[in-house]
Amino acid sequence: MIRASKAAFISSAVAAFLAAAAGDAQDAPGSGPTSVAVSDEGRKIYEQICQACHLADAKGGGGAGAVIPALAGNRNLEDPKFMIEVLMKGRGGMPWFNDILTPSQMAAVINYVRTHFNQFKGTVGEADVAAFAAAAGKPDRAECVTCE
Amino acid sequence: MTEDTLPTRRQLFEMIGKAGGAIAMYQAMTVLGHAAETQFKGPPMLSGARKGASVLVLGAGLAGMVAAYELRKAGYKVQILEYQDRPGGRNYSVRGGDKIVEVGGATQTCQFAPGNYLNPGPWRIPHHHRTLLHYCKQFGVELEPFIQLNHNAFVHNSKAFGGKPQRYKELAVDFKGHVAELLGKSLNTGALDDKVTAEDKARLLEALREWGLLDKNMAYAASLRVSGQRGYDRAPGGGVGGAPTPSAINGLPDLLDSHVWTQMNFYFGYVMQTTMFQPKGGMDMIGKGFAKQVGDLITYNARVVKLAQNGKGVTATWEDTRTGATATASADWCVCTIPPPVLSQLELQAGDKLKAAIRAVPFSPQCKIGLEMKSRFWEENYSIYGGHSFTDQTIGLISYPNDKMHQDGPAVLLGAFANEANGLILAGMTPEQRIETALQQGAVFHPAEYRSEFLNGVAVSWPRMPWILGCTSRWTDENRAAHYQNLVALDGRIVLAGEHASYYGGWMEGSLLSGIDAITRIHQRALAA
Known part of the structure; x- marks a missing residue:
């Protein structure tokens, strides 16, 4: 069942990727599918993906007026649904991640950030993320054929 | 006649x-x-601004500078506030001596030799981006060819050919040949008889034979004719040993592993087709070209903290980043080109629809790395002159310089162009780690030279650039439907411009077309008011 939901999620993401081909045509490397795999482990996902902006200590950064928010000690993250929503839909300058992370990977990194950089109780599972995706109805997130 | x-x-x-x-x-x-390929109808030719009418432009990137240039010509009093100490925005080149300070504090000082540069943002210009080409010509920005398609560069896929890079021409010609052979077989067994007429079938078979370089049995096989496209085992020469020998062809499974159709398709892309251009001496020659026209209007080191408006005009409050002093700038209208990741954090007096639209445009995490090498070994040892070698590793590709070919002395390779997860992976590293990764991965193409010829490098990860926090806007069809028209609509006396306010996201052409459209609408409104 878990496998089925993951497969369905990925295939619908691929369908969206193909369907949303028409409009934009950004500059892109053109390298084709990458062999670089994002980890399944929360800490490693944080290091590969999240610390790009939120930095290694999760304290965020940037100067006045151009701030990257801290994840460490961030009360918004007490509600895991908030994190699911941000990962699925993006927020401000931060893009959605449903074309980079699977529901299982999202759950893993949410749990890592909530417990390692914060002391929040409870964890989320792949099913919680998948349920949000199902409720949202569509991962219509990919944007163009040249953005490989 | x-x-x-x-x-x-x-x-x-x-x-x-x-x-x-x-x-x-x-x-x-x-x-x-x-001319059907562009929406550019020539410069906007605005004229007859009301006496004393003024426009405040926020941002001295291409959108802001084209707006200022054309508005001043139309008779407006124009002022530009720019956060950085230089014009151009993402139209940017890094040269020896330049300092890059990232979010998080990592600092690099570029060590390139004089004349060498990295274009961290835009780096190639399609031939149909007529707006940009128009202003380059008008402002005397000299353009040279950007070598896009290079048949002799490499394609590397870690799961194909034992991880050994292959020349693009060999893979592409073999892929074409095998596909032609299979389609020919399909036609000859009658599998497509209900899809094509007998006459078209005969013509298609002939086309496949010619296009796919098939032999008299409609098979794709090694031959001198095939080598005439994919290259020879022994190339044609002169005199006694002049006769060439054919190269062996690759099998279909290996070609499928290589994903070479991705590159073949990439070169078909509307914005990727030859001919492409780059400015001589660095992409920022374009920003500098604009600044020659409007530089006297620009206040640098000005961080806008607030943008307010009422029925009569706009007022921006800004801080001098060197002294900390605050000041205000007022005008009748405002063209705001501050990119959404920063604009969304600004105190902005605007309608909820515009604010929601600004928050709906995230930015992407591209990373580019420049590697300065002692010599042009890719030219001398590999016969590669410009173009790209692609890889499925994090770096995405390496790209060879398009200028100064056949010369001695150090030259700069583009050692990575990464986006999406790969861009984030590189951004999360220190600059030193990024350069080490680029050396380690890029060495797959030039193992004998990559380390020994390396001099120094510089890595620009856009999510870490403190003045923008990302590289280019990302729109989905869904977000466009919900927010695009709100983003570009005039909100009272404020209008947004920039690549994010266009259907050419991430391209300088989009910035310029957006800027021209924004000021055209402001001018109409100003005359009607």
């Missing part, structure tokens, strides 16, 4: 242009098969 009485196409267009204006000329050109 003789030649001297018959107007040339150009003269004809000029006559139509004089008689009916730019739009008539554009329509005539379109009918005759020209």
Whole structure:
């Protein structure tokens, strides 16, 4: 069942990727599918993906007026649904991640950030993320054929 | 008619242009098969601004500077506030001595030799980006060819050919040949008889034989004819040993592993087709070209903290980043080109729809890395002159310099162009780790030289650039439907411009078209007010 939901999620993401081909045509490397795999482990996902902006200590950064928010000690993250929503839909300058992370990977990194950089109780599972995706109805997130 | 009485196409267009204006000329050109590839109808030709009318432009990137240039020509009093200490925004080149300070504090000082540079943002210009080409010509920005398609560069896929890079021409020619052979077989077994007429079937078989380089049995097989495209085992020479020998061809499974159709398709892309251009000496020559026209209007080191408006005009409050002093700038109208990741954090007096639209445009995490090498070993040892070698590793590709070919001395390779997860992976590293990764992965193409020829490098990860926090806007069809028109609509006396306010996200052409559209609407509104 878990496998089925993951497969369905990925295939619908691929369908969206193909369907949303028409409009934009950004500059892109053109390298084709990458062999670089994002980890399944929360800490490693944080290091590969999240610390790009939120930095290694999760304290965020940037100067006045151009701030990257801290994840460490961030009360918004007490509600895991908030994190699911941000990962699925993006927020401000931060893009959605449903074309980079699977529901299982999202759950893993949410749990890592909530417990390692914060002391929040409870964890989320792949099913919680998948349920949000199902409720949202569509991962219509990919944007163009040249953005490989 | 003789030649001297018959107007040339150009003269004809000029006559139509004089008689009916730019739009008539554009329509005539379109009918005759020209110019359908752009929305550019020539510079906006605004005129007759009301006496004393003023516009405040926020941001001295291309959108802001084209707006200022054309507005001043139309008679407006224009002021530009720019956060950085230079014009151009993402139209940017890094040279020896330049310092890059990232979010998080990592600092690099570029060590390139004089004349060498990295274009961290835009780096290639499609031939149909007529707006950009127009202003480059007008401002004397010299352009040179950007080598896009290089048949002799490599394609590397870690799961194909034991991880050994292959020349693009070999893979592409073999892929074409195998596909032609299979389609030919399918036709000859009658599998497609209900899809094509007998006459078309015969013509298609002939086309496949020619296009796929198939032999008399409609098979794709090694031959001198095939080598005439994919290259020889022994190339043609002179004299006694001049006869060439054919190269062996690759099998279909290996080609499928290589994903070479991705590159073949990439080169078909509308924005990726040859001919492409780059400015001589670095992409920032374009920003500098604009700044020659409007530099006197720009206040640098000005961080806008608040943008307010009422029925009469706009007021921006800004801070001098060197002294910390605050000041205000007022005007009748405002063209705001501050990119959404920063604009969304600003105190902005605007409607909820515009604010929601600004928050709906995230930015992407591209990373580019420049590696300065002692010599052009890719030219001397590999016969690669410009173009790209692709890889499925994090770095995405390496790209070879398009200028100064056949010269001695150090040259800069683009050692990575990564986006999406790969861009984030590189951004999360220290600059030193990024350069080490680029060396380790790029060495797959040039193992003998990559380390020993390396001098120094510089890595620009856009999410870590403190003045923008990302590289380019990302729109989805869904977000466009919900927010795009709200983003570009005039909100009171404020209008947004920039690549994010265009359908050419991430391209300089989008910035310019957006800027021109924004000021055209402001001008109309100002005259009507």
